Amino acid sequence: xLKLTDVVAHYGPIQVLKSVNLEVRAGEIVCLLGGNAxxxxxxxxxxxxxxxxxxxxxxxxxxRIDRLPTETIVRRxxxxxxxxxxxxARMTVWENLAMGAFTRQKAPAGELAADVERVYALFPRxxxxxxxxxxxxxxxxxxxxxxxxxxxxxxxxxxMDEPSMGLAPVxxxxxxxxxxxxxxxxxxxxxxxxxxxxxxxxxSRGYVLQNGRIVVHxxxxxxxxxxxxxxxxxxxx
Amino acid sequence: xxxxxxxxPQQIVFGLALGTVYGLVALGYTMVYGxxxxxxFAHGEIFMIGAYVGWWVLALLLxxxxxxxxxxxxxxxxxxHAMLFAGLLGVGLERFAYRPLYLRGATxxxxxxxxxxxxxxxxNAVMLxxxxxxxxxxxxxxxxxxxxxxxxxxxxxxxxxxxxxxxxLMMWGLHLLVQRTKLGRSIRAVAEDREMATxxxxxxxxxIAVTFFLGSALGGAGxxxxxxxxxxxxxxxxxxxxxxxFTAAVLGGIGNIRGAMLGGLILGLVESLAVTFMNPAxxxxxxxxxLIVVLVFRPMGLLGENVAxxxxx
Ligand SMILES: Nc1ncnc2c1ncn2[C@@H]1O[C@H](COP(=O)(O)OP(=O)(O)O)[C@@H](O)[C@H]1O
Ligand SMILES: [Mg+2]
Numbered sequence: 001x002l003k004l005t006d007v008v009a010h011y012g013p014i015q016v017l018k019s020v021n022l023e024v025r026a027g028e029i030v031c032l033l034g035g036n037a038x039x040x041x042x043x044x045x046x047x048x049x050x051x052x053x054x055x056x057x058x059x060x061x062x063x064r065i066d067r068l069p070t071e072t073i074v075r076r077x078x079x080x081x082x083x084x085x086x087x088x089a090r091m092t093v094w095e096n097l098a099m100g101a102f103t104r105q106k107a108p109a110g111e112l113a114a115d116v117e118r119v120y121a122l123f124p125r126x127x128x129x130x131x132x133x134x135x136x137x138x139x140x141x142x143x144x145x146x147x148x149x150x151x152x153x154x155x156x157x158x159x160m161d162e163p164s165m166g167l168a169p170v171x172x173x174x175x176x177x178x179x180x181x182x183x184x185x186x187x188x189x190x191x192x193x194x195x196x197x198x199x200x201x202x203x204s205r206g207y208v209l210q211n212g213r214i215v216v217h218x219x220x221x222x223x224x225x226x227x228x229x230x231x232x233x234x235x236x237x
Numbered sequence: 238x239x240x241x242x243x244x245x246p247q248q249i250v251f252g253l254a255l256g257t258v259y260g261l262v263a264l265g266y267t268m269v270y271g272x273x274x275x276x277x278f279a280h281g282e283i284f285m286i287g288a289y290v291g292w293w294v295l296a297l298l299l300x301x302x303x304x305x306x307x308x309x310x311x312x313x314x315x316x317x318h319a320m321l322f323a324g325l326l327g328v329g330l331e332r333f334a335y336r337p338l339y340l341r342g343a344t345x346x347x348x349x350x351x352x353x354x355x356x357x358x359x360x361n362a363v364m365l366x367x368x369x370x371x372x373x374x375x376x377x378x379x380x381x382x383x384x385x386x387x388x389x390x391x392x393x394x395x396x397x398x399x400x401x402x403x404x405x406l407m408m409w410g411l412h413l414l415v416q417r418t419k420l421g422r423s424i425r426a427v428a429e430d431r432e433m434a435t436x437x438x439x440x441x442x443x444x445i446a447v448t449f450f451l452g453s454a455l456g457g458a459g460x461x462x463x464x465x466x467x468x469x470x471x472x473x474x475x476x477x478x479x480x481x482x483f484t485a486a487v488l489g490g491i492g493n494i495r496g497a498m499l500g501g502l503i504l505g506l507v508e509s510l511a512v513t514f515m516n517p518a519x520x521x522x523x524x525x526x527x528l529i530v531v532l533v534f535r536p537m538g539l540l541g542e543n544v545a546x547x548x549x550x
Contacts, residue, residue: 022423035411050436069440070435070438074436074437075438079436081435086433088425088429090427090429091429095422098422099423102419102422102423102437103438
């Protein structure tokens with residue numbers, strides 16, 4: 001479904017992605033691990049075309065997308081739950097969800113309203129707060145809103161950048177339950193996580209990014225069992 | 238003193254008229270700042286050119302001798318043309334004077350200097366094409382001096398009421414557009430977090446262009462209203478009007494749409510009252526004293542937030 005081949009990306013003169021090769025198949029949950037500043041978020045932004053690859057190719061559903069404008073990529077079915085949530089603080093919960101559906105120009109209003117209801121069903125807290133400004137929500141609620149906002153685009157591929165960052169342990173489990181149920185409903189997921197143990201437990205495969213290169217790639221179960229991965233990313237000695 | 242009190246209601250109505258027009262022009266500064274973090278110093282010239290377009294529409298109608306000119310259709314016609322022309326001019330400025338700079342990631346200073354250049358260019362273009370001498374708005378043909386109404390003991394010309402109503406309706410319309418429509422949401426999204434707006438699929442360049450169009454169109458409308466009111470326009474009129482509208486935008490909190498409206502109203506009222514109680518020669522000084530006081534004591538303006546904090550994100 002998604003395929004990155006030898007992707008290279010720069011910020012100005014600095015090469016951040018040196019060679020990223022990664023594939024996500026339809027229906028999967030794939031986990032992208034890696035230390036701080038290894039280029040995980042940049043990989044996500046490169047897929048969406050927010051950062052332009054300087055070499056290599058990105059394909060989605062067998063078509064090259066690395067030269068397309070971001071709005072087209074979103075319209076084709078990829079959306080992002082960004083690192084640190086990045087909800088629109090000065091918009092209400094409902095307006096944030098409406099922004100998520102921005103590219104669905106031709107969708108009838110009734111369909112959008114039904115999708116909003118579906119998000120509210122997934123996150124009842126958001127329904128209670130639909131007229132509240134995004135900036136007044138708690139961290140957990142903001143994460144729910146960020147996920148709901150991404151779902152409003154009806155993505156076939158959902159990119160999630162550290163969805164559990166800064167959440168209390170109870171909420172972390174909740175978020176991963178939600179990720180699993182979104183996946184069961186048919187959305188393919190690529191998730192970046194620091195919380196590698198939990199992420200790998202719901203993923204089918206995982207990649208490890210180091211200094212802008214994919215250095216390890218294996219089945220999630222094998223990664224969970226591999227000693228060096230456990231040491232490096234699961235916080236065990 | 239009794240004399241002063243007698244004209245007070247009238248001065249308040251004038252202040253409101255002046256204030257709504259300042260607010261209208263201030264919106265152009267504040268909206269552009271909101272999405273691009275730059276002060277469009279050429280906005281005063283866009284306002285001035287709006288006044289010229291209105292003048293031309295009126296002049297052509299007079300030349301064509303279409304018969305009785307009733308403000309009910311003539312004023313909307315003048316406004317429409319001025320807004321369209323000013324709006325497109327704003328889009329052109331953005332496209333050719335600013336976008337090449339911000340796309341190349343120039344510092345803040347680049348677009349700013351380009352804006353000052355555009356301002357000088359437009360002034361000279363108008364001076365060369367329209368002449369340096371002032372042009373006279375034939376306002377009295379549209380609003381005969383006898384058209385006055387009584388409000389709270391004050392005798393006010395109908396034109397002043399029309400100014401308040403037109404500027405007020407436009408501000409209300411803009412408010413609805415920004416708060417209630419999808420386009421408005423995309424403008425707010427770009428202002429709040431440009432990268433996230435992109436990730437939502439918003440075409441940021443288009444939103445910036447639309448913002449220039451809207452802000453410039455309102456500025457052009459302001460030019461027509463001011464032209465009708467003062468009845469004299471020249472190529473330099475955008476300079477002080479622009480500075481005042483900019484003051485209004487800063488007073489309300491630059492980047493804040495409601496702030497621009499509020500700042501305009503306050504500035505208009507204060508100016509009008511200053512003229513009542515002080516030597517009218519000090520009228521223009523008032524605006525700049527306000528600007529300096531705000532910049533020193535409350536740089537974020539009345540309704541604005543701490544922009545410096547926000548920009549760190
Ligand atoms: N907008 C940016 N401009 C310049 N450098 C950046 C930018 N974003 C990230 N970087 C740098 O790129 C590297 C990779 O960042 P990122 O992809 O965010 O890593 P990760 O998500 O794995 O922590 C880091 O060294 C970071 O400082
Ligand atoms: Mg990151």
